[in-house]
Amino acid sequence: MGKTIDQVRPDLPHLVTELPGPRARAVIARDERVVSPSYTRSYPLVCEKGEGAMVEDVDGNRFLDFNAGIAVVATGHCHPRVVDAIQKQAARLIHMSGTDFYYEELVLLAEKLAEIAPGRVDRRVSFGNSGAEAMEGSLKLARYATGRDKIIAFYGGFHGRTMGALSLTSRKAVQRAGFGPMMPGVVHAPYPYCYRCPYGKEPESCAVECVKFIEDTLLKTVAPAQEVAAIAVEPVLGEGGYVVPPKKFFDELARVARQNGILLIFDEVQCGMGRTGRMWAAEHFDAVPDILAVAKGIASGLPLGATVARADLMTWPPGAHASTFGGNPVACAAARTTIALLEEELVENAARMGAHLMDRMLDWPDRFPVVGDVRGLGLMIGIELVQDQATKEKAPRLRDKVLGLAFERGVLALGAGDSTLRLCPPLVITRDQCDFAIETLEGCLKEAIAEA
Numbered sequence: 001m002g003k004t005i006d007q008v009r010p011d012l013p014h015l016v017t018e019l020p021g022p023r024a025r026a027v028i029a030r031d032e033r034v035v036s037p038s039y040t041r042s043y044p045l046v047c048e049k050g051e052g053a054m055v056e057d058v059d060g061n062r063f064l065d066f067n068a069g070i071a072v073v074a075t076g077h078c079h080p081r082v083v084d085a086i087q088k089q090a091a092r093l094i095h096m097s098g099t100d101f102y103y104e105e106l107v108l109l110a111e112k113l114a115e116i117a118p119g120r121v122d123r124r125v126s127f128g129n130s131g132a133e134a135m136e137g138s139l140k141l142a143r144y145a146t147g148r149d150k151i152i153a154f155y156g157g158f159h160g161r162t163m164g165a166l167s168l169t170s171r172k173a174v175q176r177a178g179f180g181p182m183m184p185g186v187v188h189a190p191y192p193y194c195y196r197c198p199y200g201k202e203p204e205s206c207a208v209e210c211v212k213f214i215e216d217t218l219l220k221t222v223a224p225a226q227e228v229a230a231i232a233v234e235p236v237l238g239e240g241g242y243v244v245p246p247k248k249f250f251d252e253l254a255r256v257a258r259q260n261g262i263l264l265i266f267d268e269v270q271c272g273m274g275r276t277g278r279m280w281a282a283e284h285f286d287a288v289p290d291i292l293a294v295a296k297g298i299a300s301g302l303p304l305g306a307t308v309a310r311a312d313l314m315t316w317p318p319g320a321h322a323s324t325f326g327g328n329p330v331a332c333a334a335a336r337t338t339i340a341l342l343e344e345e346l347v348e349n350a351a352r353m354g355a356h357l358m359d360r361m362l363d364w365p366d367r368f369p370v371v372g373d374v375r376g377l378g379l380m381i382g383i384e385l386v387q388d389q390a391t392k393e394k395a396p397r398l399r400d401k402v403l404g405l406a407f408e409r410g411v412l413a414l415g416a417g418d419s420t421l422r423l424c425p426p427l428v429i430t431r432d433q434c435d436f437a438i439e440t441l442e443g444c445l446k447e448a449i450a451e452a
């Protein structure tokens with residue numbers, strides 16, 4: 001206290017009030033009266049503004065954002081080039097509806113996404129406003145293109161909350177309870193090496209078992225092979241706990257899909273757009289989806305989703321699928337600038353900073369008996385907290401305690417899975433910021449262990 005924000009480093013946290021401060025408390029009290037109680041807030045952060053990887057709250061407290069608005073602000077908060085692109089486009093044309101009229105921003109972004117999508121295949125793009133809509137488009141297209149109705153998804157997966165996407169989502173009962181029945185025709189398989197997977201602990205054999213379950217059980221019982229339109233999978237499990245499957249999983253999925261005329265939908269809503277240190281997570285596994293769902297990081301915070309499909313699949317007729325706001329020119333302009341920044345330097349920075357974070361945390365399981373695992377790709381890192389390493393029993397309360405303490409020390413992180421600390425900072429993060437976050441988290445972990 002006493003120091004002004006200007007007297008301390010602007011790229012690191014600086015707290016000037018108790019948390020939450022008086023203004024934050026007032027906003028939260030009003031929020032509690034009028035905003036849907038279904039929102040899950042992990043701690044009382046009330047944002048006022050953001051710049052790069054820093055966020056300032058309404059009381060002037062500055063935080064280091066290690067969750068990037070839940071893996072959204074890929075280029076950091078309010079990147080000047082993104083802001084400039086948004087302002088210029090907003091002054092030119094805010095809306096016209098790409099469903100009924102033409103504008104070049106939509107075409108330019110579709111061309112770019114078609115160019116950078118994984119695999120050397122011609123692509124077409126359908127736009128929506130969110131990850132859930134990108135998945136809705138993917139599901140509808142898979143059904144339309146194959147004339148089949150069944151979809152195979154994975155336990156622990158999160159694909160959004162609209163009814164089609166929700167039918168695939170199987171992360172937590174609370175996300176589905178009271179909303180049934182779901183869309184018919186969706187069945188689930190275990191996701192390899194995930195906390196809900198019943199198979200062994202060794203990733204490769206586990207991946208083989210998971211696909212075997214699809215082949216030998218699902219396709220031969222509840223989802224006859226000739227009726228399955230698609231297998232929908234997150235290449236890295238996001239909300240389910242930042243789980244990275246082995247390459248074998250994708251090789252096996254591709255084999256089963258090919259042999260049975262089933263399409264592969266990759267949900268890269270969270271793991272795409274450079275987050276894993278490659279533009280697409282699929283690239284780590286040499287895997288190529290038939291349909292790719294993209295959102296979150298695509299437009300640095302403006303609402304946009306895209307279904308990027310093989311051109312020979314996207315043959316639905318006029319009127320079959322569209323969205324009034326999907327591919328809005330301002331969001332498209334933000335997305336094109338985001339992709340340019342990713343290509344120029346940020347994907348590479350994500351790989352470099354991700355490797356640095358991993359290097360510094362790889363010995364945590366040896367140093368802390370409550371750390372079961374540190375895993376991830378690029379800037380998509382999960383730290384699994386457990387009661388003890390032998391049983392691998394989850395430690396959700398310890399995880400939440402660490403998140404709360406980190407907030408009190410100015411570092412914003414979130415959970416994923418049942419007891420994973422999720423690190424997904426903006427791709428502009430610096431080495432000093434990474435070091436600060438690690439040292440803070442380490443301190444919080446020690447304090448939480450001491451208190452437990």
Ligand SMILES: Cc1ncc(COP(=O)(O)O)c(C=O)c1O
Binds near residue numbers: 159161234269271295
């Ligand atoms: C992998 C994945 N798919 C889909 C979604 C849904 O995205 P949205 O919340 O934009 O609808 C999410 C959101 O967290 C996600 O992580």
